[in-house]
Amino acid sequence: MPKIYAQKLNPKQKYKHQPKTLSGKRLTRRAFIRYGLRAALLILIGSAYSLRDNVKTEKIRLRFSSLPPSFHGFRIVQISDLHSSFWVTRAYLSRVVDQINAMEKNIVVITGDILTGSVNSFLKHWIPDDDDTYLSMVIDVLRQLHGGAVKLAVLGNHDQGDGSENARKLTYELDKIGFKVLRNNSLALMRGDEQIFIAGTDDLWFSCDLPKTLADVPENAFKILLSHNPDINTEIRKKMQIDLTLCGHTHGGQVRIPFLTDYLMPINNPSRYMAGLVKEGYGYTYVNRGIGTLVFPFRLGAPPEITSFHLTCSDA
Ligand SMILES: [Fe+2]
Numbered sequence: 001m002p003k004i005y006a007q008k009l010n011p012k013q014k015y016k017h018q019p020k021t022l023s024g025k026r027l028t029r030r031a032f033i034r035y036g037l038r039a040a041l042l043i044l045i046g047s048a049y050s051l052r053d054n055v056k057t058e059k060i061r062l063r064f065s066s067l068p069p070s071f072h073g074f075r076i077v078q079i080s081d082l083h084s085s086f087w088v089t090r091a092y093l094s095r096v097v098d099q100i101n102a103m104e105k106n107i108v109v110i111t112g113d114i115l116t117g118s119v120n121s122f123l124k125h126w127i128p129d130d131d132d133t134y135l136s137m138v139i140d141v142l143r144q145l146h147g148g149a150v151k152l153a154v155l156g157n158h159d160q161g162d163g164s165e166n167a168r169k170l171t172y173e174l175d176k177i178g179f180k181v182l183r184n185n186s187l188a189l190m191r192g193d194e195q196i197f198i199a200g201t202d203d204l205w206f207s208c209d210l211p212k213t214l215a216d217v218p219e220n221a222f223k224i225l226l227s228h229n230p231d232i233n234t235e236i237r238k239k240m241q242i243d244l245t246l247c248g249h250t251h252g253g254q255v256r257i258p259f260l261t262d263y264l265m266p267i268n269n270p271s272r273y274m275a276g277l278v279k280e281g282y283g284y285t286y287v288n289r290g291i292g293t294l295v296f297p298f299r300l301g302a303p304p305e306i307t308s309f310h311l312t313c314s315d316a
């Protein structure tokens with residue numbers, strides 16, 4: 001039998017067929033994993049950037065025994081958290097308004113954070129921080145919203161965060177373009193001799209006063225409450241009987257990272273109020289994911305949203 005000797009390769013022969021990087025170095029397993037992770041991170045960031053303005057229309061149909069029959073088929077369009085700022089362009093906001101203009105609706109509501117305000121200040125070395133520019137931009141765009149619907153808004157924490165004078169200025173500008181800003185008050189909508197009430201609070205972290213908001217609303221009336229922060233539910237007492245509470249504030253997490261996003265949410269009960277429809281003991285809460293972005297122009301797992309509600313009366 002001939003003897004077989006293992007041939008010992010010198011290092012140069014051993015790595016002869018191993019691929020090389022662009023810089024000509026041999027690609028080791030460790031380097032391969034490192035480059036792979038970098039590529040995955042870049043793809044993730046690119047996706048999050050491109051998904052920031054991929055608006056989704058959510059259609060919610062709700063049935064109420066408390067809705068007056070003449071309001072059967074009543075339609076509400078809700079948007080929230082526009083966050084007019086360096087990150088949110090005029091073209092994008094105009095596209096959102098065009099989409100709303102094409103929708104069937106009786107009222108349009110904005111549930112706060114129309115502006116971003118001074119949160120930009122910590123980045124002011126790199127990005128423009130002229131809030132007046134962003135105010136006039138969003139007002140110019142919202143002026144194009146038409147269709148004969150009643151237009152309502154409430155303020156969010158970012159709208160009130162730069163002081164009462166700035167909040168008043170925003171309220172004044174919205175009023176000039178036909179938006180009624182509900183600041184701890186309500187209005188009645190009439191159809192024949194039947195009515196429903198829309199009430200709206202200031203932001204929960206600032207001057208929210210729920211008893212004052214509902215002071216003019218009859219106890220047994222059908223009520224829709226607009227309030228930026230879904231934590232308003234901790235203030236709602238059983239006897240207030242709110243049929244539908246519309247909120248925003250969470251951005252649906254904006255960038256959803258399992259476990260971490262819940263931990264970072266600025267609300268008491270993120271597992272319940274992160275986004276979407278929640279059945280309460282009496283009525284419903286809906287948390288809209290918002291239109292704009294905060295701090296960075298990224299969204300992942302929480303697309304921007306226009307919500308279309310179709311209310312029906314179970315007696316109709
Ligand atoms: Fe917001």
